[in-house]
Amino acid sequence: MLPRIWRWALVAIAVPGLAAPATATALTRTDYDALTAHLFDAAQPIPTGGLTWRIDVAEWSLDSGTMRLQGGPGGTVTGLWFQGAGALRLPVPDPVELRQLRRFLGDPGIAALDVTFDRMLLRASGGPPTARLDLPAPGGTPIPEVEERHDHYLRMRLLDVDARVLAALAAPGAQYWQADIHTADRGWLTVTYDSLRREELSVQYFDAQHSYVESWLSLDRTEDRDAAGRPAGPRDPLFELDHVDIAARLVDAARKFPTFLHAEFDVRVDVVVRKDSSALPFSLRNRAEVTAVRDAEGRDLEFVRDHIGARSNAIDKDVYDDLLLVLLPETQHRGAKLSLRVLYELDMPKYAGGRDWYPAPLDGSLHDRHTARLEMTTDDRHELQAMGQRVEATEHDGLKTSVWEVVQPEKMITFALQRTNYTKELDFDGLPAVTTVGDLNSGLRLLSEGRIDAVAADTVNSLNYLQSLLASPLPDAHFYAALIPAVHGQAFAGFLHLGEFTAALDTPAAVERFRAHEVAHQWWGHLVGWDSYRDQWLSESFAEYVALMFVQTTVDGGDKIFKEAITAYGREVRGSLESSFSSFARPDYSRLSALGAARMGPIGLGWRASVAEAPSAYSTLAYYKGALVLHMLRTATRLMTGSDQAFVDILRDFVHTEQGGYATTEDFRAAVERRVPADWSWFFDEWVYGAEIPTYVWSQEVVRGNGGLQLRLTVEQKDVGPGFRMLVPVRIDLGGGQEAEVGVFVDEPVETFELPLPSKPRKVEFNAGDAVIANVRKH
Numbered sequence: 017m018l019p020r021i022w023r024w025a026l027v028a029i030a031v032p033g034l035a036a037p038a039t040a041t042a043l044t045r046t047d048y049d050a051l052t053a054h055l056f057d058a059a060q061p062i063p064t065g066g067l068t069w070r071i072d073v074a075e076w077s078l079d080s081g082t083m084r085l086q087g088g089p090g091g092t093v094t095g096l097w098f099q100g101a102g103a104l105r106l107p108v109p110d111p112v113e114l115r116q117l118r119r120f121l122g123d124p125g126i127a128a129l130d131v132t133f134d135r136m137l138l139r140a141s142g143g144p145p146t147a148r149l150d151l152p153a154p155g156g157t158p159i160p161e162v163e164e165r166h167d168h169y170l171r172m173r174l175l176d177v178d179a180r181v182l183a184a185l186a187a188p189g190a191q192y193w194q195a196d197i198h199t200a201d202r203g204w205l206t207v208t209y210d211s212l213r214r215e216e217l218s219v220q221y222f223d224a225q226h227s228y229v230e231s232w233l234s235l236d237r238t239e240d241r242d243a244a245g246r247p248a249g250p251r252d253p254l255f256e257l258d259h260v261d262i263a264a265r266l267v268d269a270a271r272k273f274p275t276f277l278h279a280e281f282d283v284r285v286d287v288v289v290r291k292d293s294s295a296l297p298f299s300l301r302n303r304a305e306v307t308a309v310r311d312a313e314g315r316d317l318e319f320v321r322d323h324i325g326a327r328s329n330a331i332d333k334d335v336y337d338d339l340l341l342v343l344l345p346e347t348q349h350r351g352a353k354l355s356l357r358v359l360y361e362l363d364m365p366k367y368a369g370g371r372d373w374y375p376a377p378l379d380g381s382l383h384d385r386h387t388a389r390l391e392m393t394t395d396d397r398h399e400l401q402a403m404g405q406r407v408e409a410t411e412h413d414g415l416k417t418s419v420w421e422v423v424q425p426e427k428m429i430t431f432a433l434q435r436t437n438y439t440k441e442l443d444f445d446g447l448p449a450v451t452t453v454g455d456l457n458s459g460l461r462l463l464s465e466g467r468i469d470a471v472a473a474d475t476v477n478s479l480n481y482l483q484s485l486l487a488s489p490l491p492d493a494h495f496y497a498a499l500i501p502a503v504h505g506q507a508f509a510g511f512l513h514l515g516e517f518t519a520a521l522d523t524p525a526a527v528e529r530f531r532a533h534e535v536a537h538q539w540w541g542h543l544v545g546w547d548s549y550r551d552q553w554l555s556e557s558f559a560e561y562v563a564l565m566f567v568q569t570t571v572d573g574g575d576k577i578f579k580e581a582i583t584a585y586g587r588e589v590r591g592s593l594e595s596s597f598s599s600f601a602r603p604d605y606s607r608l609s610a611l612g613a614a615r616m617g618p619i620g621l622g623w624r625a626s627v628a629e630a631p632s633a634y635s636t637l638a639y640y641k642g643a644l645v646l647h648m649l650r651t652a653t654r655l656m657t658g659s660d661q662a663f664v665d666i667l668r669d670f671v672h673t674e675q676g677g678y679a680t681t682e683d684f685r686a687a688v689e690r691r692v693p694a695d696w697s698w699f700f701d702e703w704v705y706g707a708e709i710p711t712y713v714w715s716q717e718v719v720r721g722n723g724g725l726q727l728r729l730t731v732e733q734k735d736v737g738p739g740f741r742m743l744v745p746v747r748i749d750l751g752g753g754q755e756a757e758v759g760v761f762v763d764e765p766v767e768t769f770e771l772p773l774p775s776k777p778r779k780v781e782f783n784a785g786d787a788v789i790a791n792v793r794k795h
């Protein structure tokens with residue numbers, strides 16, 4: 017007779033649409049504390065013949081050895097510790113994911129992740145109800161190696177696995193499985209099935225040398241994948257933000273960083289519940305110390321947020337898990353509206369970046385546009401600007417309080433404050449009124465009135481240029497550009513953060529590109545959102561490329577500067593140092609290792625394209641390679657149609673079709689195919705879903721044929737798979753100021769093209785203007 021755990025394995029794991037472990041009663045801190053004790057019962061042998069099961073496409077087997085179980089609330093098994101001989105086979109149904117897994121592993125032949133392991137720690141939100149399972153006896157003992165794994169998660173990955181298990185236990189129908197396996201060849205791998213994520217099945221690898229987590233696989237569950245194996249499931253969040261009411265006291269300086277504020281927040285979040293649950297996983301900046309969470313009646317609610325910084329001297333004392341799991345007294349059902357108050361303290365700079373400074377759903381998407389009210393108190397030396405409309409301002413006892421309302425739902429809310437204010441107002445017909453503010457006395461005193469005026473002028477000019485380029489006026493009546501003490505910028509709806517260091521740079525065109533980039537996010541990012549992390553490149557790459565178009569069109573010598581930028585971006589993407597001194601270069605990427613370059617992924621994988629050797633690879637892809645992808649598209653459509661207008665039409669079509677929504681890469685492809693009808697899938701497959709960079713070795717010869725002079729080009733294509741194709745521009749200088757541009761469609765390992773010539777050419781440039789991302793050598 018098989019041990020009953022066998023039935024558990026079959027019932028709980030092999031059946032598709034796993035049985036819900038629904039706990040009837042809401043969960044408490046006591047349940048969490050019991051989980052974190054990690055008490056395992058006595059070891060039992062793996063039955064003869066082993067245990068096998070499937071989780072979606074992942075096929076597991078424990079062939080021999082021993083296992084120990086951890087019990088949990090509501091009659092669940094929440095942990096399994098295995099030692100022996102086990103195996104995982106995970107066939108990869110998604111061709112883009114498979115290509116990337118091959119690059120990660122440096123093994124072009126594989127079709128599956130195939131590993132054996134000698135240890136496994138499974139943490140899960142449990143199996144079937146108590147009656148069908150031999151539950152571990154209450155109690156048991158901790159296991160040192162299991163504690164080590166949890167410690168690793170907390171300290172190295174800032175991840176509280178117990179809290180994730182608890183969150184899934186609280187949502188009837190949710191499933192969380194996280195198997196940490198010690199493999200023979202690859203060390204520890206983490207395989208997760210999390211039904212609260214949009215892409216449920218994932219594999220991660222922790223690179224200890226670089227202390228970096230690589231994301232090797234992320235798959236939609238079988239029911240949701242499309243015919244090609246790609247993720248196609250709808251977004252299915254547990255809950256969404258509807259409104260935030262933020263009261264903040266921004267008066268005291270932070271203890272550690274005098275330029276930072278010690279901010280005290282009292283935030284009411286109004287959320288809409290989308291799936292039944294008795295716990296709400298929020299995300300909040302990991303430096304925020306949460307002091308209380310209350311319900312609408314003012315009652316204190318329990319919450320879970322691990323104080324990771326208290327666990328190790330190597331981590332800042334201020335660091336918490338970014339998960340704030342709020343435990344509700346009872347299950348909330350789909351459609352329920354809920355108001356919660358979260359009180360916390362946070363050391364932060366004098367501006368609010370991103371949206372992690374206030375509680376928002378953990379799923380990390382920006383789909384839940386929400387309204388806001390902000391009541392902000394500062395000392396009387398500071399001037400505060402927030403998004404939306406200021407509806408009230410009072411001054412009392414040396415403190416200033418202003419109230420702001422954001423009535424149009426937005427993806428994220430922000431504010432910035434300055435001590436000595438300099439304001440430049442510019443108001444032109446047909447444009448939002450632009451207010452630019454800067455602090456003349458901040459930090460290094462980089463700003464002057466003239467520099468702030470220049471920022472204001474660039475903001476207005478780029479707004480004007482982009483409105484007409486995209487034939488899409490902005491809805492906002494007002495627009496703020498706040499110079500913040502930073503080197504970076506960030507765009508919010510009608511509100512820009514521009515690092516004041518950039519205002520002081522002596523590289524005019526690069527700085528104008530930077531400002532126009534942030535302005536362009538009003539269209540690419542805010543008006544047209546991105547659907548998932550796989551589509552986020554659209555926002556960054558479009559902002560970057562239209563900013564380059566702004567420089568090309570409006571700056572003196574723009575064509576030459578534009579060309580320099582395209583060449584510099586191409587060299588960066590190809591790992592060449594040749595443009596290191598260009599003001600368009602990014603020094604961090606130039607140091608990319610050859611191994612990192614070989615392993616990093618395509619743009620269409622989003623942040624998951626980054627690798628341990630090049631953890632910032634994705635930003636290079638999104639800013640540089642993505643801009644070049646658009647440049648290649650512009651070049652190709654110009655060669656095909658004879659005009660630059662085709663590309664402009666594509667941009668306008670894309671904005672008009674997708675505004676107010678969340679676009680995917682495939683939506684963009686559709687816009688391209690509407691404007692320049694052809695099957696463009698090869699282009700996206702190579703440059704968005706693929707990571708190859710071709711090498712072209714070419715030679716030229718002028719021959720006399722039947723019709724007259726001919727330019728004979730021979731092109732060898734290398735370093736890419738069979739079928740790789742590209743339209744490459746060739747510029748022919750015919751002398752006397754005469755120039756011809758033609759496109760050659762390279763799609764074979766070796767090809768010869770014959771182009772008729774009116775006269776002997778003075779110079780021939782293959783891949784003119786470095787338009788195609790390629791290594792080019794002349795034979």
Ligand SMILES: [Zn+2]
Nearest residue numbers: 533537556559
């Ligand atoms: Zn950007």
